[in-house]
Amino acid sequence: MLMSLYAVAAIACGRPGTNPFSPRSQQGMLRVMPEPVSADAAGNAAHFSMARDDVFARIADRYDLLCDIFSLGIHRLWKSHMARRMAEHADDTVLDVASGTGDIPLRLLRLDRRPRALWVTDICPRMLGLAEAKLAGQGPGVRFAICDAENLRAFADSSMDVYSMSFGMKICDRQKAVSEAFRVLKPAGRFYCLEAAHIPNHALRALYLAYMDWCMPLIGRVAANGDASAYHYLLRGVHRFPDQAAFAAELASAGFVSVRYVNLTFGIVALHEATKPAHSEVSQ
Numbered sequence: 001m002l003m004s005l006y007a008v009a010a011i012a013c014g015r016p017g018t019n020p021f022s023p024r025s026q027q028g029m030l031r032v033m034p035e036p037v038s039a040d041a042a043g044n045a046a047h048f049s050m051a052r053d054d055v056f057a058r059i060a061d062r063y064d065l066l067c068d069i070f071s072l073g074i075h076r077l078w079k080s081h082m083a084r085r086m087a088e089h090a091d092d093t094v095l096d097v098a099s100g101t102g103d104i105p106l107r108l109l110r111l112d113r114r115p116r117a118l119w120v121t122d123i124c125p126r127m128l129g130l131a132e133a134k135l136a137g138q139g140p141g142v143r144f145a146i147c148d149a150e151n152l153r154a155f156a157d158s159s160m161d162v163y164s165m166s167f168g169m170k171i172c173d174r175q176k177a178v179s180e181a182f183r184v185l186k187p188a189g190r191f192y193c194l195e196a197a198h199i200p201n202h203a204l205r206a207l208y209l210a211y212m213d214w215c216m217p218l219i220g221r222v223a224a225n226g227d228a229s230a231y232h233y234l235l236r237g238v239h240r241f242p243d244q245a246a247f248a249a250e251l252a253s254a255g256f257v258s259v260r261y262v263n264l265t266f267g268i269v270a271l272h273e274a275t276k277p278a279h280s281e282v283s284q
Contacts, residue, residue, distance in 0.1 A: 043174035056124040063101055078264050082194045082271055083107035089190045092161040093117045097149045098168025102131030109138050121145045150176035155184045164192040170237030178254045185276040191256060197270035198243035244270045
């Protein structure tokens, strides 16, 4: 059976400003450091707290390798699919949250339709530094920010055309992260989230989870040099993240319309898409 990715992604960005491109940065990187967040926050499937465990800084240099090992490389196909979907609407300003080492931005920039401006964001400075190195030479429209997905205080209301997150929602307070995504998107802006899902076949899902519970600690301990956090959050998030329909319902409850999802690789992961209502829809 295929292993799943879900290699621990990072969280990302911070609060309304007057202009999404105006905050001053040091050496091209905006720093908006979050306050500590309780792991007991409702909706945090992995029960993760950056204040308690800075796991991403510890595994940053091995992050891409872990992604390949945990997914047998299939995460590359999932992320490429997401980037192609984003490219259909990413003509202007894009905010990628929980960017990790920059896989989604890199794939988006390699496509023909490049965004005018692309913000690459993560809560972990070490991870974001690797993303900056990976995206070097991609043009002046690429900008970097260290911030928190649950409080995007660096970005103004209705300032982004596209919001994206890949494998980071399971370690966030979903209500806060989705609310912030809705706030920063322009009317008719597009939301994309690639995340762990529930295999629709119950028997297959049970086998898959049993396999992960048995194999992932062994694989993770070796690949992460004995760092148990690298797979504990992964397993907890995969088990507890809501199924596709439930997360789609959460997006609709937050105000999004045209909510849909597509299962990938038997439903091991799903790509969720939604739209912030246009002004006319909001007023009705």
